[in-house]
Amino acid sequence: MTKVLPNWLKKRAFVTPDRTAIEYKDQQYTFKQLHQLTGEKAGQLAAAGVKKGDVGAILLKNHPDTVIMIHALFYIGVQVVMLNNKLSKDELTWQLEDSQASFVITETTFLNKVETQHQWSVWTMDEMSEWPSITAAVKEEHDLDDIATVMYTSGTTGYPKGVIQTYGNHWWSAVGSALNLGLSENDSWYCSVPVFHISGLSILMRSVIYGMTVILAEKFSAKEANWHIHENGVTIMSVVPTMLNRMVHELGESIYPSSFRCMLLGGGPAPESLLKKCKTKKIPVFQSYGMTETSSQIVTLSPDDSLRKLGSAGKALMPSQVRINTEDKEAKPGEEGEILVKGPNVTRGYLNNLAATEKAIHEGWFYTGDIGYLDKEGFLYVLDRRSDLIISGGENIYPAEIESVLSSFPAVQEAGVIGKKDEEWGEVPVAFVVVNAQSAETIIREIKTYCEERLASYKVPRKIIPCNKLPRNAAGKLLRRELRKTLGDQDEA
Amino acid sequence: MTKVLPNWLKKRAFVTPDRTAIEYKDQQYTFKQLHQLTGEKAGQLAAAGVKKGDVGAILLKNHPDTVIMIHALFYIGVQVVMLNNKLSKDELTWQLEDSQASFVITETTFLNKVETQHQWSVWTMDEMSEWPSITAAVKEEHDLDDIATVMYTSGTTGYPKGVIQTYGNHWWSAVGSALNLGLSENDSWYCSVPVFHISGLSILMRSVIYGMTVILAEKFSAKEANWHIHENGVTIMSVVPTMLNRMVHELGESIYPSSFRCMLLGGGPAPESLLKKCKTKKIPVFQSYGMTETSSQIVTLSPDDSLRKLGSAGKALMPSQVRINTEDKEAKPGEEGEILVKGPNVTRGYLNNLAATEKAIHEGWFYTGDIGYLDKEGFLYVLDRRSDLIISGGENIYPAEIESVLSSFPAVQEAGVIGKKDEEWGEVPVAFVVVNAQSAETIIREIKTYCEERLASYKVPRKIIPCNKLPRNAAGKLLRRELRKTLGDQDEA
Numbered sequence: 001m002t003k004v005l006p007n008w009l010k011k012r013a014f015v016t017p018d019r020t021a022i023e024y025k026d027q028q029y030t031f032k033q034l035h036q037l038t039g040e041k042a043g044q045l046a047a048a049g050v051k052k053g054d055v056g057a058i059l060l061k062n063h064p065d066t067v068i069m070i071h072a073l074f075y076i077g078v079q080v081v082m083l084n085n086k087l088s089k090d091e092l093t094w095q096l097e098d099s100q101a102s103f104v105i106t107e108t109t110f111l112n113k114v115e116t117q118h119q120w121s122v123w124t125m126d127e128m129s130e131w132p133s134i135t136a137a138v139k140e141e142h143d144l145d146d147i148a149t150v151m152y153t154s155g156t157t158g159y160p161k162g163v164i165q166t167y168g169n170h171w172w173s174a175v176g177s178a179l180n181l182g183l184s185e186n187d188s189w190y191c192s193v194p195v196f197h198i199s200g201l202s203i204l205m206r207s208v209i210y211g212m213t214v215i216l217a218e219k220f221s222a223k224e225a226n227w228h229i230h231e232n233g234v235t236i237m238s239v240v241p242t243m244l245n246r247m248v249h250e251l252g253e254s255i256y257p258s259s260f261r262c263m264l265l266g267g268g269p270a271p272e273s274l275l276k277k278c279k280t281k282k283i284p285v286f287q288s289y290g291m292t293e294t295s296s297q298i299v300t301l302s303p304d305d306s307l308r309k310l311g312s313a314g315k316a317l318m319p320s321q322v323r324i325n326t327e328d329k330e331a332k333p334g335e336e337g338e339i340l341v342k343g344p345n346v347t348r349g350y351l352n353n354l355a356a357t358e359k360a361i362h363e364g365w366f367y368t369g370d371i372g373y374l375d376k377e378g379f380l381y382v383l384d385r386r387s388d389l390i391i392s393g394g395e396n397i398y399p400a401e402i403e404s405v406l407s408s409f410p411a412v413q414e415a416g417v418i419g420k421k422d423e424e425w426g427e428v429p430v431a432f433v434v435v436n437a438q439s440a441e442t443i444i445r446e447i448k449t450y451c452e453e454r455l456a457s458y459k460v461p462r463k464i465i466p467c468n469k470l471p472r473n474a475a476g477k478l479l480r481r482e483l484r485k486t487l488g489d490q491d492e493a
Numbered sequence: 494m495t496k497v498l499p500n501w502l503k504k505r506a507f508v509t510p511d512r513t514a515i516e517y518k519d520q521q522y523t524f525k526q527l528h529q530l531t532g533e534k535a536g537q538l539a540a541a542g543v544k545k546g547d548v549g550a551i552l553l554k555n556h557p558d559t560v561i562m563i564h565a566l567f568y569i570g571v572q573v574v575m576l577n578n579k580l581s582k583d584e585l586t587w588q589l590e591d592s593q594a595s596f597v598i599t600e601t602t603f604l605n606k607v608e609t610q611h612q613w614s615v616w617t618m619d620e621m622s623e624w625p626s627i628t629a630a631v632k633e634e635h636d637l638d639d640i641a642t643v644m645y646t647s648g649t650t651g652y653p654k655g656v657i658q659t660y661g662n663h664w665w666s667a668v669g670s671a672l673n674l675g676l677s678e679n680d681s682w683y684c685s686v687p688v689f690h691i692s693g694l695s696i697l698m699r700s701v702i703y704g705m706t707v708i709l710a711e712k713f714s715a716k717e718a719n720w721h722i723h724e725n726g727v728t729i730m731s732v733v734p735t736m737l738n739r740m741v742h743e744l745g746e747s748i749y750p751s752s753f754r755c756m757l758l759g760g761g762p763a764p765e766s767l768l769k770k771c772k773t774k775k776i777p778v779f780q781s782y783g784m785t786e787t788s789s790q791i792v793t794l795s796p797d798d799s800l801r802k803l804g805s806a807g808k809a810l811m812p813s814q815v816r817i818n819t820e821d822k823e824a825k826p827g828e829e830g831e832i833l834v835k836g837p838n839v840t841r842g843y844l845n846n847l848a849a850t851e852k853a854i855h856e857g858w859f860y861t862g863d864i865g866y867l868d869k870e871g872f873l874y875v876l877d878r879r880s881d882l883i884i885s886g887g888e889n890i891y892p893a894e895i896e897s898v899l900s901s902f903p904a905v906q907e908a909g910v911i912g913k914k915d916e917e918w919g920e921v922p923v924a925f926v927v928v929n930a931q932s933a934e935t936i937i938r939e940i941k942t943y944c945e946e947r948l949a950s951y952k953v954p955r956k957i958i959p960c961n962k963l964p965r966n967a968a969g970k971l972l973r974r975e976l977r978k979t980l981g982d983q984d985e986a
Contacts, residue, residue: 004857005812005837014871015808175668179703183676209811210672315508318702319498344498364497378507 004141005171008208009035009071016211023188024064024216031211034068041072043133048123052077052139055099055150059083059092059106059114062195062218065125067204069105070195075138079147081162082196086395086456089113091160095152096120099162099351144168150351151198153292153396160401162351163292165198170205172319172344173295177202180300180317181236181262181286183210190228190237192217193394199238199266202296222250229260236260240267240394241274241426244285248277256282266290266297267394268426269313269382275306289313289382293347293366298322299380312379319343323365324374333376336383340365388480390419390427395458397429399480402451402459409450411437416470417461418483431461432470432483440466465490497634498664501701502528502564509704516681517557517709524704527561534565536626541616545570545632548592548643552576552585552599552607555688555711558618560697562598563688568631572640574655575689579888579949582606584653588645589613592655592844637661643844644691646785646889653894655844656785658691663698665812665837666788670695673793673810674729674755674779676703683721683730685710686887692731692759695789715743722753729753733760733887734767734919737778741770749775759783759790760887761919762806762875768799782806782875786840786859791815792873805872812836816858817867826869829876833858881973883912883920888951890922892973895944895952902943904930909963910954911976924954925963925976933959958983 005011012021013035022029029037050056056078060066073080081099083092093115096104103121104114105128114122142148148167152160189206191214193199207214215228220243228234237260239247244265263278263285270287278285285306288297299322301314316322320343324331331337346366349357360367370389372382390397399417406415413434419427437443444464451460471482498504505514506528514527522530543549549571553559566573574592576585586608589597596614597607598621607615635641641660645653682699684707686692700707708721713736721727730753732740737758756771756778763780771778778799781790792815794807809815813836817824824830839859842850853860865875883890892910899908906927912920930936937957944953964975 003837006814008811011811015810175672178671178676179668182678183671185675317508318501318504321499 003144003168005144005167006141007075007139008142008171008205009038009074010138010140012208012211019211020213021207022064022067022214022216027064029064031208034071037068038071038075039136039138040133041068042075042136042138044128044131045072045076045078046136047132047134050076050078050103053079054103055079055081055101057081057083057096057099057101057104057120058196059085059104059110060125060196061085061107061109062191062200062216064216066195067214067216069125070201070204071208074142074148076136077139077146079150081150081152082201084152084194084196084456085110085113086458087113088454088456089115090454091456093118095160095162098152098160099150142167142171144171147351149201151196151201151292161353161356163347164349164351165292165295165347169295169345169347170202171209173202173297174206174209176317176319176343176345177206177297178210179319180297181264183212184235185211186233187235188213188215188233190215190217190225190234192220192225192243193238193240197394198290198292198296199240199394203238222246226250230254230257233259236262236264238264238266240391241265241270242393242424244270244278244283245274245424248274248281248283251281255280258282260284262286264288264297264300268391269311272307272310275310279307287313289380291368293360293368294320294341294343295345295347298341298343298345301379305379309375309379312375312381314380315378316341316343316380320345322374322380324372325367331373333374333378336371336373339368339370339372339380339382341368342366388418390417390429392419392422392427392429392458393425395456397459399429402429402431402455402461405451405454406431406433406447406461409447411435411443412447414470416478416480416483418480418487420462420487422462428462429459430463430465430487432465432467432486434469435466496637496661498637498660499634500568500632501635501664501698502531502567503631503633505701505704512704513706514700515557515560515707515709520557522557524701527564530561531564531568532629532631533626534561535568535629535631537621537624538565538569538571539629540625540627543569543571543596546572547596548572548574548594550574550576550589550592550594550597550613551689552578552597552603553618553689554578554600554602555684555693555709557709559688560707560709562618563694563697564701567635567641569629570632570639572643574643574645575694577645577687577689577949578603578606579951580606581947581949582608583947584949586611588653588655591645591653592643635660635664637664640844642694644689644694644785654846654849656840657842657844658785658788658840662788662838662840663695664702666695666790667699667702669810669812669836669838670699670790671703672812673790674757676705677728678704679726680728681706681708681726683708683710683718683727685713685718685736686731686733690887691783691785691789692733692887696731715739719743723747723750726752729755729757731757731759733884734758734763735886735917737763737771737776738767738917741767741774741776744774748773751775753777755779757781757790757793761884762804765800765803768803772800780806782873784861786853786861787813787834787836788838788840791834791836791838794872798872802868802872805868805874807873808871809834809836809873813838815867815873817865818860824866826867826871829864829866832861832863832865832873832875834861835859881911883910883922885912885915885920885922885951886918888949890952892922895922895924895948895954898944898947899924899926899940899954902940904928904936905940907963909971909973909976911973911980913955913980915955921955922952923956923958923980925958925960925979927962928959 013031017032021031021034149165150162191203284303287301289299290297324337326337416432420430422428471479506524510525514524515522642658643655684696777796780794782792783790817830819830895910909925913923915921964972
């Protein structure tokens with residue numbers, strides 16, 4: 001079958017030139033303008049020697065210039081590593097090395113986070129705006145098998161892996177979303193989730209594929225989001241539970257207008273109390289399950305089912321499939337096991353990491369590592385996120401990654417990290433450490449500083465609790481559920 | 494990239510089991526019911542020995558049982574030859590032989606049209622309903638490269654060619670249509686065009702891919718169609734100009750409700766007077782250009798542009814491309830040439846006919862044979878349908894095919910067929926013949942009967958005009974424009 005499609009943005013600028021593509025504060029860009037600016041930026045990149053097949057990273061905020069830069073890199077055919085701007089310098093260096101990026105595009109604010117004594121060039125958006133431009137050879141087509149973006153995600157081992165997202169993955173994800181949520185010429189999607197995450201990037205992809213307006217925000221603000229929904233025609237928004245909770249709170253007595261048709265909720269299940277409040281306030285919540293490897297949601301629950309199927313993430317939608325495996329066989333309804341997913345939106349593997357790819361994908365099925373079950377009607381219930389994943393304000397935190405930093409501190413013998421429930425963030429990380437030191441109190445402060453220097457702030461353990469030893473099973477495997485019990489006892493005391 | 498998708502209807506019955514799939518007179522079928530009935534029918538086919546990879550033909554009317562049969566054949570993996578029930582016995586025999594079908598499924602009404610002294614089995618729907626059933630091995634997935642359907646279309650030579658339509662072609666056509674026209678949970682598509690044509694079949698495909706209701710009619714009736722739009726929530730309808738004209742006429746003084754959002758017009762351009770009437774009556778007309786080889790529309794004009802770009806078929810939409818070639822080079826805006834199309838909805842070729850495939854497809858581009866140009870904004874204007882195609886009430890008629898029948902009549906020396914404008918049908922075929930006979934009048938009557946026995950009635954020349962010789966150029970090529978001139982002179986006289 002044909003596996004090339006016309007360059008999306010260029011095509012979109014041709015089909016609906018005058019429709020608004022991006023709105024940001026008081027700025028508006030039509031698809032035609034977006035295409036023109038992207039072409040100019042691509043020209044500057046080409047003049048600087050950037051070419052098809054290069055690996056380049058971006059470390060930027062949500063901003064129209066970021067959107068233009070992403071498309072400009074696509075126009076040339078660069079594989080774009082989407083760096084999380086909350087990460088520490090050490091974490092970013094690791095990802096740049098692993099991806100073998102030849103350049104990093106960033107802004108002055110983040111310069112202190114970028115290692116310069118390395119094989120990659122570092123360019124700021126400001127200096128680039130002064131660059132000369134040539135007429136770049138803009139890609140006329142996107143090959144669906146080509147790599148568009150790479151996003152790093154940690155795993156069981158704690159080493160981040162670069163998830164490959166092809167043009168095909170993004171395309172099919174956008175199409176799957178449209179088949180699920182519908183599509184209207186009047187749609188306008190509010191994007192206050194970071195575009196370096198798949199939740200944000202997928203909105204930008206849908207924009208050019210559908211011809212849909214994106215209202216972009218640099219940061220999330222409940223008040224602003226509610227204003228856009230009430231006064232500025234926003235019809236869809238992507239949120240994580242923390243954001244939704246704040247929006248409902250900020251809303252006070254008012255309810256949502258009928259023009260708002262979808263609150264797409266990712267990043268963990270929502271508590272019943274929140275869903276009930278949303279129902280009263282006429283907020284149509286679509287709970288969903290997805291990950292970087294599935295290029296956004298792959299399972300979604302419609303508002304009609306949200307209370308009837310409380311705790312469920314919904315059904316696998318066209319064009320995807322979900323199954324549960326237990327002991328390498330397909331589980332029966334109600335039976336727990338590992339969640340497997342399949343579909344054209346699912347990654348083909350990890351960048352420069354064949355071992356991880358081979359471990360994760362078998363016969364077209366991606367083994368998520370998450371645990372769950374399907375009920376008799378086929379609704380998915382996610383019980384445990386893989387590797388005891390902690391989800392804090394929509395950000396994924398892998399305990400193993402924090403444990404590895406903690407263990408590298410000289411006085412720490414061993415460390416165990418778990419998530420603790422948190423009213424505001426859903427969960428926050430908490431660490432248990434066995435230390436060789438007289439004064440635990442002093443050393444704990446030092447450990448915290450050590451973590452702050454090496455980890456994104458949302459990953460720094462909220463609490464570091466010294467203990468004599470960590471609970472382990474006979475095979476030496478850390479028993480996190482015992483740690484959770486200890487933490488529960490402490491809190492009650 | 495992944496090239497399999499879950500079996501559409503089965504998946505749809507899982508995702509939205511209780512939504513209405515088909516409405517026909519006073520019958521309604523949910524997706525769950527449609528899936529169950531399809532499974533049973535597949536079981537009967539399997540019990541009769543029908544298996545994956547078989548080629549089977551259907552010669553049926555628009556009816557829910559026909560829809561079930563099509564899906565049942567898909568469930569097993571049969572390549573389905575969609576026979577046009579207006580064709581003559583000779584024409585059908587030709588297609589059955591060419592496709593190497595091993596069986597034909599038909600109904601009692603059409604039995605007299607099916608040759609039985611041949612290699613294919615002939616089954617009627619009635620007798621099949623009595624067959625025993627087994628549990629069939631239902632395909633869990635559709636491979637997008639597999640052949641779903643074959644539809645015959647004539648060409649320059651007059652010999653019909655079997656257009657291959659894969660699951661991928663149908664899928665991408667449905668997705669392209671959704672990206673163009675939008676998609677709503679409340680959509681309901683009125684199908685009174687034949688499902689053996691791509692215009693009708695594509696509606697059935699969209700139904701299971703989108704989860705959309707199809708209101709099916711056996712035959713077109715302007716009154717019924719208008720009723721469904723006004724009283725039964727129809728939001729979209731596919732028409733050809735003849736149908737639209739009758740509907741506007743039938744409408745009288747009333748206008749369309751705002752719930753009706755798209756009148757998809759195929760089968761040739763609409764006259765300005767009709768478009769103006771539609772505007773007054775609030776009928777949102779989307780003119781389009783497409784053919785069997787593109788699995789439905791590939792170029793569409795939105796209502797906003799319908800009068801501004803009068804005569805245009807619109808722009809090539811996601812995910813397709815159009816270009817104009819002249820002397821094997823890309824034409825400039827405004828320059829006439831052959832229309833080329835490319836996209837995942839475009840056929841990969843003709844069944845058992847490598848020569849025709851190689852002639853039509855080069856480097857991924859399908860050479861339509863139609864003549865047209867693109868204006869500066871990229872709007873397509875179709876000037877001449879390929880091989881002097883005559884479009885009569887939405888049916889394609891190839892002059893060469895009729896000329897070949899005429900020439901096989903002993904007394905006919907040579908024949909030339911052209912289209913004549915017709916108030917009701919758009920065009921009707923008219924033949925010029927050079928005959929060896931004393932009494933032209935008697936022989937003309939005989940020729941007409943001869944045609945009636947061999948051709949679908951809409952192809953039988955409305956008028957057969959005897960003449961001394963046909964106008965030809967130096968190379969002996971028939972000059973149809975001279976025939977048109979002669980016909981014009983006759984009409985004025």
